[in-house]
Amino acid sequence: RTQSCTTIHRSYPCDLNVSSSHLVLYDGVDFGGLSLLLETAEPNLAIRAFANATVSLKVSGAPWYCCMVPDCADGVIEVFEEGCYPNLGRLSNVIAAAWPVLERLEDPLIRVYTDTGMAGTQRNFSREVNLAYSDVDNEVSSHEVVEGVWLLSSDGGNRGFKRLARQGQVLDYSVYGLSSFNDMLSYLCPLTQGQPVVVGVRLDCAQAQSRVGREVLDVLMVNNTSPVEQQLTVTHHVRSELGVSESFTFSQHTVLRQGVTFGVSVHHFHWGFFAALSSELRLDLEQGFRVEKGVTESWSRQVAREVEVRALVPPNATVSATILLQEKTYLVPVVLSVRLGFQVVEERANFTCVDRTYTTVEYEVRT
Structure with a gap:
């Protein structure tokens, strides 16, 4: 979010060293x-x-x-x-x-009560709220933090008396002594981590899955109208249908935000997996690539091919030459290590490679 739990003017994003918290x-x-x-x-x-x-x-x-x-x-x-x-x-x-603040801050949740001892009217909040718009403004006497760390303020806009409420705390406001929040709480603000930073990328090539599909690119008819058998050759140019592509798919519950970037290089791939790929796909992966979430998550490159059709055609016959594309798809599980504040968490992703550079020709004689 662009707003902050502080009342001091903040520039964000700005020039920061993100190597550590x-x-x-x-x-x-x-x-x-x-x-x-x-x-x-x-x-x-x-x-x-x-x-x-x-x-x-x-x-x-x-x-x-x-x-x-x-x-x-x-x-x-x-x-x-x-x-x-x-x-x-x-x-x-x-x-x-x-x-x-060392705690994890995702999915914040706080319960507030209008009486001490977690009694009376209960309200649950998971976002920044101004209690002036609620039915419990200046009436809260105790709280329970389920997730996150919250800034409690006696006045709107994170002003007035302030206290931090931490996960696991179950408090009556009388514990605050002379600056008790009893019947004073007016504003709640959950603290948020800064931009997540990917600090590790591991491709689990041993668990990679692959599938193969076939697609008809073209059918050529090679005719022999002579009374003798002939060896006929036809060169066919294939362009737009061929190529290689790669893409990253993040978990539905990813902690990464739009704009987070990280690199993937050939060193992340197991050699046995890498060696089994086509030369065109290896060429792409050798160059490496940079992922920027929400901006650059996929890449593609077209490849031109000349397919030479050689048919031994019987006399007064036609040979049907079907040019087939063999599409190979590789799905590689990825483990991302992500730094969130002082925490490092792991999350799953998938890296997909699609190789559309294999062509074959099947022949059928028609008399």
Whole structure:
């Protein structure tokens, strides 16, 4: 989504280093001045000589939350999801601690209740919501997080008092002490991971399946009107019907988003599988290709062929020469390793190769 659970202006997409999940703090606007790279939690930035220094920041991968005092002792937080924040404005020179969100964030779900102890009216939410449009605004007294991590805010637009609600938590709001959310909750926002990154591609060539089909390209009639047997030769040009193609098919429940890219090279293929392919298909795979989800998921190349028909035709007879295309399709299971924030998950895909370069000729004598 283009919106974020923070109230600070964010540029996204932007120029980010996606090699890992991290937070980069800068002591100048527009990412100028001194900087500090964080890949793990830092409860006290003074230890790293960067307390109250941050004026702009970049988040790559998982969300982070920052606090204004060490160890987040006062409970005041601000959340930053993936993107570039060129000017923190009111939050400039106040960040004293930072923590990454390590949990998986797909399929968020939270249950809120109007009474303590998970009692009273229950409402379930799986998206960002403004409770001002609901029948439980400023009435929630407890919650249960089923999936994800949620930012709870006392005012609309992720403003006011804020708390993070994590998976597995079943809380009465009285546990928040003086800043209790009891009958104050007005806004819910599920945190989201940054752009998924494919960090590994494995083609399971040992489990590849293949099928063969045949298609009639043309039928040539070779006539011999003489009284003696003749060897007749005809050259037939085949163009548009022949070629090779490759395509990637992702899982229906893929975590990859449009625009995610990754490369596939010949080194991903088992040699025994690769050697059994036609020279035209091997040529394509040797060059490698780049997949961009939702943009470039298939490729094709036409191949021209000359088919030479040689028929020994009896006297005063006709030979029917049927030019056949043998189509070979290979379906190769693929395992993609995908980094989501600080998590690496595996998902299935399929790589399909179609080889339409094999031609044969079948003859039939007609008298």
